[in-house]
Amino acid sequence: MDCKEFEKKIPDFIEKKMDFLTLREFSAHIDECQNCKEELEIQFLVNEGMQRLEEGNAFDLKRELDQRIAEAKRKMHFHNSFLKVGMILELLAAAGIAAAVLWLLL
Numbered sequence: 001m002d003c004k005e006f007e008k009k010i011p012d013f014i015e016k017k018m019d020f021l022t023l024r025e026f027s028a029h030i031d032e033c034q035n036c037k038e039e040l041e042i043q044f045l046v047n048e049g050m051q052r053l054e055e056g057n058a059f060d061l062k063r064e065l066d067q068r069i070a071e072a073k074r075k076m077h078f079h080n081s082f083l084k085v086g087m088i089l090e091l092l093a094a095a096g097i098a099a100a101v102l103w104l105l106l
């Protein structure tokens with residue numbers, strides 16, 4: 001699987017539409033390509049964040065399994081991007097506090 005193919009498959013992975021053989025090629029590419037790994041991580045985190053906001057989503061077993069696979073991969077491979085997302089969230093929080101302080105002062 002090359003990078004173009006990988007990128008096209010990212011939505012399939014996030015939406016749990018990927019069959020096992022593709023998933024295997026997909027994970028193999030994650031292990032050998034840093035750029036695609038980061039791209040997948042960002043898209044997956046954004047998607048998961050939106051799901052958390054919506055709540056009330058019924059989880060079926062297949063989704064749980066896929067999430068466990070994704071969770072394992074994130075723990076092993078996605079640590080750096082998690083740090084990046086954490087930094088962005090901290091910056092947003094800091095901007096929010098600054099805006100609140102300004103609002104109180106004005």
Ligand SMILES: [Zn+2]
Nearest residue numbers: 002003033036
């Ligand atoms: Zn790649």
